[in-house]
Amino acid sequence: MGFKLSTLPDRQNIWPWLLLAPLAIYLALFFLVPLVEVGIMSVTEPPPGLANYERVLTGSLYRKVFLNTFGTALLVTVCCLLVGYPLAYLMSTVSKRAAMAILLLITMSFWTSFLVRTYAWMVLLGNNGPVIWLMQTLGIQDPPPLLFTRFSSTLAMVHILAPYMIMNIYTVMQKIDPSLIRSAESMGAYGRSLFRHVYLPLTAPGIANGSVLVFVICLGFYVTPVLLGSPREQMAAGLIGNQIEQFLAFGLGSAMAIVLLVVTLIILGLYHRRFGLDKLYG
Amino acid sequence: MTINNKKKTSLIRPNRRLFLQGTAALAGASALAAPSIGRAQSKELYINSWGGPWLEAATENLFTPFTEATGIEIRTVSPVSFAKLAAQVRTGVYEFDVTTLGGGDIVAANNAGLLEPIEESYPGGLFQNGVGSHAFATMMAWRTDAGWDETPQSWADFWDVERFPGGRSLQRYPARVLPLALLADGVAPEDLYPLDIDRAFAKLDEIKEHVRVWWTGGAQSTQILRDGEVDMIGIWHGRYFEAEDAGAPVDFTWNQAELDNAYWVVAKETPNMEAAKMFVEFATSAEPLAGFVSQANYGALNPAADAFVPDAAKPRMPTAPGNVEQTFGQDMLNWGGDPQEVAMRFDEWLAS
Numbered sequence: 001m002g003f004k005l006s007t008l009p010d011r012q013n014i015w016p017w018l019l020l021a022p023l024a025i026y027l028a029l030f031f032l033v034p035l036v037e038v039g040i041m042s043v044t045e046p047p048p049g050l051a052n053y054e055r056v057l058t059g060s061l062y063r064k065v066f067l068n069t070f071g072t073a074l075l076v077t078v079c080c081l082l083v084g085y086p087l088a089y090l091m092s093t094v095s096k097r098a099a100m101a102i103l104l105l106i107t108m109s110f111w112t113s114f115l116v117r118t119y120a121w122m123v124l125l126g127n128n129g130p131v132i133w134l135m136q137t138l139g140i141q142d143p144p145p146l147l148f149t150r151f152s153s154t155l156a157m158v159h160i161l162a163p164y165m166i167m168n169i170y171t172v173m174q175k176i177d178p179s180l181i182r183s184a185e186s187m188g189a190y191g192r193s194l195f196r197h198v199y200l201p202l203t204a205p206g207i208a209n210g211s212v213l214v215f216v217i218c219l220g221f222y223v224t225p226v227l228l229g230s231p232r233e234q235m236a237a238g239l240i241g242n243q244i245e246q247f248l249a250f251g252l253g254s255a256m257a258i259v260l261l262v263v264t265l266i267i268l269g270l271y272h273r274r275f276g277l278d279k280l281y282g
Numbered sequence: 283m284t285i286n287n288k289k290k291t292s293l294i295r296p297n298r299r300l301f302l303q304g305t306a307a308l309a310g311a312s313a314l315a316a317p318s319i320g321r322a323q324s325k326e327l328y329i330n331s332w333g334g335p336w337l338e339a340a341t342e343n344l345f346t347p348f349t350e351a352t353g354i355e356i357r358t359v360s361p362v363s364f365a366k367l368a369a370q371v372r373t374g375v376y377e378f379d380v381t382t383l384g385g386g387d388i389v390a391a392n393n394a395g396l397l398e399p400i401e402e403s404y405p406g407g408l409f410q411n412g413v414g415s416h417a418f419a420t421m422m423a424w425r426t427d428a429g430w431d432e433t434p435q436s437w438a439d440f441w442d443v444e445r446f447p448g449g450r451s452l453q454r455y456p457a458r459v460l461p462l463a464l465l466a467d468g469v470a471p472e473d474l475y476p477l478d479i480d481r482a483f484a485k486l487d488e489i490k491e492h493v494r495v496w497w498t499g500g501a502q503s504t505q506i507l508r509d510g511e512v513d514m515i516g517i518w519h520g521r522y523f524e525a526e527d528a529g530a531p532v533d534f535t536w537n538q539a540e541l542d543n544a545y546w547v548v549a550k551e552t553p554n555m556e557a558a559k560m561f562v563e564f565a566t567s568a569e570p571l572a573g574f575v576s577q578a579n580y581g582a583l584n585p586a587a588d589a590f591v592p593d594a595a596k597p598r599m600p601t602a603p604g605n606v607e608q609t610f611g612q613d614m615l616n617w618g619g620d621p622q623e624v625a626m627r628f629d630e631w632l633a634s
Contacts, residue, residue, distance in 0.1 A: 061630040
């Protein structure tokens with residue numbers, strides 16, 4: 001009996017895995033196979049070998065673009081956190097109905113197409129847009145250009161990604177047992193020390209989850225930085241697109257994509273060692 | 283099916299057409315009407331579309347008349363993608379059969395073996411396995427509300443941020459931009475080719491910080507001019523007239539406008555070869571081409587089309603008498619370097 005149990009999996013335990021089969025097959029066909037092809041392309045085109053990787057890892061342009069990509073993703077993550085944390089806190093303290101109303105407002109931006117949101121920022125921040133007009137009305141001579149700068153692309157990306165951060169933090173904050181806060185208060189923790197020693201550590205999983213999601217999604221942003229950003233601050237996805245669209249450099253583009261993927265996996269790996277990836281799902 | 287088994291790679295690429303045809307094949311296998319389905323497939327031609335005014339003019343003057351004449355339905359695929367043309371030949375899965383390429387891309391595409399050999403449909407019409415369709419111009423345009431005392435005349439004025447302060451924009455496409463820099467540096471149009479690449483980059487250094495947008499799409503260029511995001515722009519003439527017609531305070535000059543030719547090409551080894559070649563011949567024949575260029579303000583490359591172009595359409599055509607003398611052409615075969623390598627250098631220059 002014991003022998004049987006240890007070698008043959010329990011019949012009932014197979015079912016959940018079988019249910020996953022369609023998804024696994026789908027992912028294997030439409031995600032893994034193309035990914036492997038990309039990997040193969042990166043070492044076979046145009047000459048077989050590692051020339052593409054050498055170029056990506058040593059060329060000044062690529063290094064600059066990768067640094068800029070990770071720098072931008074970090075900046076956007078920090079901004080999302082600064083915006084999202086207080087909002088999530090507000091949601092966790094108001095009535096359920098008010099929290100739902102705020103949640104609705106936040107998710108509403110998900111219902112608008114990505115491109116529309118990007119173009120909306122163009123209208124708002126443009127030379128003849130309301131923001132510049134307001135600055136001029138307030139007496140600012142020669143307001144600085146807002147569009148096509150690092151400012152405009154960062155702002156738009158924060159707008160698009162902040163909901164991911166807010167929802168992650170809100171879920172964690174909602175589950176915090178109020179009695180923990182009360183007992184901390186009864187022990188003499190107030191204000192800043194209550195926040196630093198009790199509340200912040202309790203919400204840390206939400207911060208970590210939200211940050212890793214925002215960071216990783218931001219690494220692959222394409223349209224927003226291309227349309228709103230400054231020409232000097234390119235992101236990796238835009239450059240990969242350009243390599244392929246303009247130069248037909250499939251090999252070089254693939255190598256860049258693989259490098260981006262590997263670096264992202266390394267970051268996720270570090271995160272996993274520190275917090276555990278399984279926490280992302282609950 | 284459109285999968286070409288001769289190709290080395292067999293990527294699994296989900297694709298609308300493949301899916302539709304796969305479904306059609308399944309339907310055919312289960313029904314008895316298989317032969318008619320097989321025929322129905324060859325009655326469709328997929329064309330890569332530029333959208334906007336191009337698509338309107340092409341639909342009215344080229345696509346609809348072609349369908350009426352041949353019974354072959356035309357479907358359009360957007361956006362225009364040079365990379366997709368290459369990917370199609372590589373994978374054997376075709377999303378479009380016919381596309382148009384500019385002078386810069388057609389040489390690279392033909393060298394890469396992406397183009398099906400094609401017949402000359404009018405004398406002198408063949409270039410690098412493409413048939414010449416129409417000319418378009420990259421010209422200088424500006425906002426009339428920029429507050430300058432003078433009117434800019436040439437690319438030298440475009441570079442002159444002292445006399446004409448304000449934001450600039452150029453296309454992110456070095457094959458077109460480098461010659462403009464050399465003109466601004468005082469090179470005569472007839473001495474441009476082969477290009478002095480280093481000198482062009484040195485001249486570009488001067489304007490770099492003033493170029494707020496390196497535009498990548500036609501609609502984008504119209505938008506930034508119309509909305510006043512920049513004060514001066516190097517823009518395709520058709521896209522400029524869109525801004526003018528929208529009532530924006532803008533003006534332009536044909537002086538030193540850079541002519542570029544667009545060519546119809548057939549994707550190498552496309553399963554729709556016959557219909558594709560028929561279409562290219564039709565689209566470059568005198569009357570349909572004349573209608574197309576008259577509506578979209580292009581200049582017809584087939585001289586026979588001129589007879590059908592109404593005089594009223596000519597002022598907006600870069601190739602019309604009075605305009606064409608002020609323009610200059612491209613010489614892609616004597617360009618002065620490998621355009622791909624220069625384009626990579628341009629990218630590096632842009633990010634530095």
